[in-house]
Amino acid sequence: MGGILLHDLLEKSREVLKQAGHDNVRLDVRILAEFTLGIPPIDQALEGNMKISFERADLLMAAVMRRKEFEPISQITGEKEFWSLSFKVTKDTLTPRPDSETLIEAALREVQIKEDAAKEEDAAEEKGIFPKRILDLGTGTGCLLLSLLSEFPLASGLGIDVSQKALEVAKFNGRNLKLSDRAEFKKSDWFENIPQGDLYDIIVSNPPYIAYCEKNDLPRDVKDYEPEGALFAKEEGLKDYKLFAGELAQHLTSNGFAILEFGYKQAADVKNILKYSGAKKVNVFKDLSGNDRIALIYF
Numbered sequence: 001m002g003g004i005l006l007h008d009l010l011e012k013s014r015e016v017l018k019q020a021g022h023d024n025v026r027l028d029v030r031i032l033a034e035f036t037l038g039i040p041p042i043d044q045a046l047e048g049n050m051k052i053s054f055e056r057a058d059l060l061m062a063a064v065m066r067r068k069e070f071e072p073i074s075q076i077t078g079e080k081e082f083w084s085l086s087f088k089v090t091k092d093t094l095t096p097r098p099d100s101e102t103l104i105e106a107a108l109r110e111v112q113i114k115e116d117a118a119k120e121e122d123a124a125e126e127k128g129i130f131p132k133r134i135l136d137l138g139t140g141t142g143c144l145l146l147s148l149l150s151e152f153p154l155a156s157g158l159g160i161d162v163s164q165k166a167l168e169v170a171k172f173n174g175r176n177l178k179l180s181d182r183a184e185f186k187k188s189d190w191f192e193n194i195p196q197g198d199l200y201d202i203i204v205s206n207p208p209y210i211a212y213c214e215k216n217d218l219p220r221d222v223k224d225y226e227p228e229g230a231l232f233a234k235e236e237g238l239k240d241y242k243l244f245a246g247e248l249a250q251h252l253t254s255n256g257f258a259i260l261e262f263g264y265k266q267a268a269d270v271k272n273i274l275k276y277s278g279a280k281k282v283n284v285f286k287d288l289s290g291n292d293r294i295a296l297i298y299f
């Protein structure tokens with residue numbers, strides 16, 4: 001039977017990516033080889049003498065050629081892990097970022113603080129469920145809402161987006177993660193289709209926040225492949241906060257909070273927008289690289 005040794009095939013794949021100017025070629029090829037050949041990384045390392053048929057080798061080379069053009073790994077494999085859950089990703093959705101997990105951590109911590117305070121206040125009193133309802137503005141793959149629902153089994157929530165194609169992906173992810181009975185997704189331009197009087201305990205959002213003038217500084221994987229409507233906002237990346245910040249308070253329960261992601265240079269501006277919108281308390285948290293990234297807000 002004709003074919004190529006796995007070791008040689010992996011080497012050739014790494015060489016193609018290296019020549020194209022990629023940095024993490026080992027990791028990229030490891031993931032693509034697992035995806036196309038079904039060979040786990042440990043076997044890729046130990047079974048280099050395994051013969052791969054030319055037919056199967058072509059599957060890996062086709063994926064490598066896509067990566068060569070800087071298509072994101074997540075769009076080639078069609079998935080990305082976030083908060084230890086697997087999310088379907090397409091060219092219509094932002095690939096979930098590890099930094100956005102900071103948002104989930106901050107929400108969990110805040111709920112824990114509330115629970116501890118409630119216990120101290122009066123252990124016997126019935127405190128009710130918190131959070132009961134969660135809203136995710138600009139839900140994309142649904143990663144923020146669905147990760148929170150996976151942590152709060154008594155909660156339900158709504159994810160909105162202007163992109164119908166993104167909403168289809170979010171619905172798929174809801175079903176795939178067996179959370180669709182608690183997660184609704186619908187089209188809305190920020191609060192436009194959210195009825196007055198709909199109240200939420202937690203409102204999360206990772207809106208578009210990159211300024212258009214920064215486009216050329218972005219890596220090719222991002223600027224050439226991720227949806228523009230998920231990345232960029234006018235007014236130096238602040239337009240969307242200005243559009244929806246004023247309506248957060250009307251849709252939060254009395255002890256509810258909002259939690260927003262922003263660009264690493266935007267903390268002061270975002271704080272000002274929130275204060276102007278009536279926020280009483282704004283706490284800023286850092287991401288995995290130590291940059292200001294998250295605002296937790298009470299009105």
Ligand SMILES: C[S@@+](CC[C@H](N)C(=O)[O-])C[C@H]1O[C@@H](n2cnc3c(N)ncnc32)[C@H](O)[C@@H]1O
Nearest residue numbers: 096138139140161162163189190206207208230
């Ligand atoms: C930065 S992405 C975040 C996606 C996802 N929440 C995440 O964290 O990976 C921003 C999302 O906001 C959506 N979006 C942009 N403008 C919007 C608007 N006016 N109303 C609702 N959603 C909007 C985009 O389609 C995109 O899915």
